[in-house]
Amino acid sequence: MRCRVGAWRARGLINFSGGLRQDECEGWQKNLVGDYGQNVRLSSLWLYGDNDSVWQGDLASRMYTAFTSHGARANMVDFGDYKNDAHRLRRRSLQVWWPHVKAFLTQIGMPTAVQYQVSEPSLPKATDFASLDSVKSMPFIDEGGREGYRNFLRQYSSRAFAVSDSGTWSWAEGGDDPMSVAIASCQKQSSDPCHLYAVDNRVVWNDGASETQQTASR
16 A cells, blocks of 8 residues: 655745854854855745844844845845833734734735634733732742742733642743643743632632642643
8 A cells, every 4th residue: 555645845935033142152143144045946934023122123134134135035024112022922922913914924825714713821810919010928938939929920821820838939931821821831840730810910829729730721
């Protein structure tokens, strides 16, 4: 019996703030402005912002100019300043970049219509345990955990912070379900059950915290 393996062929490239940063190498920026693009046959879409914390100054535009000067077909969209860091654009603003991506996918003959609707995970209800930014109100965790929570507060939604009775903690940002990721990561380090403390911009912790764990694991 013969088996045939289906082949696929790339039709295009979408570049969300792409590149390789090497701070340990002096002059690493020059490595990104080289001969790339000479053998590229695919069309590409480049998405960058001006206040990117990784690609600062005019580096992104220099990379694009060098890439296209060697014959590669590309279109660059500059979103300007995006909140406090354009490097997070892909994970946080579908409504900002999707029209450009949709047009590009249509141009190269790729489908853009919704095929399967995936339901969003249900969010636990907010509680009156504490205000979101009240770091000192967090139960069980030590100063290291409080610093981790301060870092969590600097992230964009969607985000989740989990903690156990023994002081183990973890947070997750982005993705389809940061609640489950935060709990799972916390649970890997704790023999006690981990529960959600905060989700997005709300504190969901209460004395019956197991309810929030069940909500996130559905």
